[in-house]
Amino acid sequence: MLFFSFLAIPCFRKVVRGEPLVPCYFIFGDSLVDNGNNNNLKTSAKANRAPYGIDLSRTWPSGRFTNGLTMVDFIGLSRFLSTCFDILYEQRILVKLNDPNDFIYTKANSQDLGFADLIPPYATASGDDLLRGVNYASASAGIRQETGSNLGVHISLDDQLQNHQNVTKAIVASVGEAKATKLLNSCLYTVGMGSNDYINNYFIKRSPASRNTPEQYATLLINQYSSQLKALHGFGARKFALFKLGPIGCTPFAIASSGKNACVQEMNDAVKIFNDRLRPLVDQLNSAFTDAKFIVVNGLAMPTDLPSWINVVVANTCCPTDPTGLCLPNSKPCHTRSIHAFFDGFHPTETVHRVVAATAYRAYLPTEAYPTDIYHLVTS
Template structure:
């Protein structure tokens, strides 16, 4: 019988090592630009200048990244970086914090560690750029593009051809609902009610993204948060491999997210929304599962201890710190998001097909 421990991203040693053998043949990008919304799973430096504990601009983060420490919450590339490579972008998409006028034609990364669907999410960590604030930033980028291209009609047509990914919701549990001493949400809402409230707000935010010109939008579901080393250390598992109550609560969100994507596609005939089902991609497979322990020494909030020495072979670990995957795990997740191996991985399209529409 397969335990929930085997659900930890389903990253197998054999499958993961195969990801490093992908050869990226860079030609013209499959879409003109690529915009990234989300939290620390995609943050590439937007939090570096913020007053917050949620930043990764120190070693041992970036141990395997070509430019070293950048603010990415992993040892190397994020899921968003790898999807960009698979879409044939020759360079990493710049962070909003650093993007120049010459760079924004290829897209912008708005991701922010600690950010959530709800504005208050992550305030226990300090400043962060919520999804609502990321959408406001995107509006300024669209305006900058229009001014640079000097043709509003051209800009509108241009951004409709781009890929947009949105990876939000984890912090609305980790740094909100699961912190009753910091937030009242768990006393106000049952898990069912909270999932419903989150989806209602998320629906309005995704509609706002549509109004800003997005037409090819990949929305990522939540992974098994109850299987992260940090949540296991905090809550315990009562003899189970993972914190089952947390996984049950977050799956209620996923159960509502997939129908929301269908509703959005029905409401906006000229748009293509798709659901990236991380829980399916993380499903158990045959092989040897990578260990469920962090690669780096972690502090109380689950992040790496500054200047600590990480594990020597990062290809043999799923988790870099208490919450964030290693690059090898990110490669597995990104490859399945881009080219689904099962109809359950992405619905109605994987990202490679979304790009072609």
């Protein structure tokens, strides 16, 4: 199986920024963006131990299912993503100058949300932290309440929405209803859910969900997802970025479990049905809520037209894994983390998270975002 990774380049020069493009950033999701909410839950789905976070600064909290930062960290942090954008789009210009139909991006366009610090997890956020956003993501969580129960306690999307409602009440109590409404209307809300509804629900043997056809199950998920997004709108959200699901049948764990050394096409086909329904869902929500803007970004789906500045690597794990696909506790990971696609059996390395953040924030290929990218969502 082939995946993509970011061309190793220096991206950590000092960057001076003013105010963020949005006053706050709220994050809903699963283990791909969980930054510590599962640390104290009774579950096997937690990453608050080595070798997870091996490349993180000691001042940053543990709990991420990768070696460093995640895509939502990169989308928010100015001192990392901006210079990566500069180099990224320079590379895109170089490879596309001969095509007059392509847009040519310049350094003036390369910008990020501009937060000076990481968005904190809900588990530890309090006080003024709430005013700049919260990460509610929980490993093993899904759109459906029962999803992930095979691994232990988790915070489903419904529960994450309840946590967000609690935060909005705290914000109202802190700054007043009028100011809180204006603040919440201006924030960015990213939602990446659904992978566990397949991995830790539909494709579990004898799961009640597996009695549905893939088309029926996708319909169930989309209908529930639509209701959840409408509820989030009711809490004041107006700028929504939804992430598509990645090719879960091409994770190292799925490939190893198949015994065929190949992607599990049945899993990828099922996920594709869900992904294909996200664009019509975005159209429906944009029509229903004219005061809001909904977009869908490609996320961790494999691009079909890779520019020359992206390397293609073999998708083996960077750390030794246990039978569940997670890194063995305190095991020694590979030294070539910057060119690996996957850190463990399910989760990408920081390298891939950086690419996903860049392409979601400033889309280049038509398949990367619809109807626009995150940058235009927050600046229009």
